[in-house]
Amino acid sequence: MQSYRSTEQPAEVPNGVIHTASVLSNAGYSVSVTEDTAQPVNEPMRFYSQFEDHMEMCADAHTVAQYLDHHHEWFHRCAHPMKVEPIGTNSYALLIGRFGSFGYEVEPKIGLDLLPQQEGIYRIETVPVPGYSAVGYDVDFRAAMELVEGLPECNHEAQSDRAVLPVTTCVQWQLDLTVMIQFPRFIHALPKALVQSTGDRLLRQIIRQVSTRLTHKVLEDFHQTHGLTIPKRSNRWFFRKSETDLDS
Template identity: 55%
Template structure:
């Protein structure tokens, strides 16, 4: 992100920045498929891009789930913990993802997200500015969609219930102005460590968020999650 010894020491320092402190006590739906594009540079800015998708099952009708999702002010902040969340207007939130840093370079990413009203049971989330906040050396472009698909009825807890699959996709771009000592590292190293960190953050955040939303939704209906769902968390 010389001599063989110096190159190894540089690599070790950058990986420490990524995986030691930046790893996230924020664990969360895991991406079934994910792609990270090759690094692109615009001047001193490096762009990392990932596309992710996954699904989860909810044991209720799509209409019931839609009613829950539409009332996001009652569950979003709670389910996003331990990320810090601040409301932004009627449909927006500012999230602090976690603290990252090492060797005097430290950043605490904050991103504004807007949960758009649904159209045809498709929910979209996009990036919005956070008032009075200037991101120090990075920019996030977040675009996701979530769709509700009723798939079947099943005998569950002695009751016949509907099952709805919640499918989501995420396109994520992160623009980073690295400090000079990282710009001196090999581009291939910067690309591989950046891609790995981006994928790790999405996995952890999505896994925890999926689990918490599933639990919170089913608890609101007084339904216990099936054993196979709990086992797969």
């Protein structure tokens, strides 16, 4: 599978809202919405993407694993301002925020199960949210994180820090995300290439908005909790693959 590097920087969007203008600029299209065209069609449209990224922790893998294992202590504060509700021992309901295009918006709420680690690998999978039924969309979220110890590369202010924590741990993760959206009829009246590019970009912005915020806060929270200097933040993003089913 070929890898692609994205040079586009993630934009901070207030309250998780991505407006039409941020997804599609200067398109030159206008859509007349009537009561009939606002009704959804029966067949949903599928968008699929894979992303990978990493973050450096200035500690050994055992210390990082202990922190990640106690997610009930940090998940709520790191996910803020996204709304989080525990729905199980290792699972949470997460209200991501409003996202949309062409006046059509969805406010995804998903259940995430933070599975216990197996040989240094953590997995996060989608689970149903009790008492909640998604209308117009479905999200399948599958992530895997692996802890890999490396040579000391952290920018510690004092050399004594290196003696205490002689290694760093790279948290490498990849995400497979499938989103099924039941668009209104007027969206399907647009050119397929336009719908595809809009959906793909919308999908990337959702991932970046959530991941950039959550990853940075976990990184910050871990180092502050352990009294460590936060390493220089990396802006690298790797976009691997995107698929869209337009003929569904």
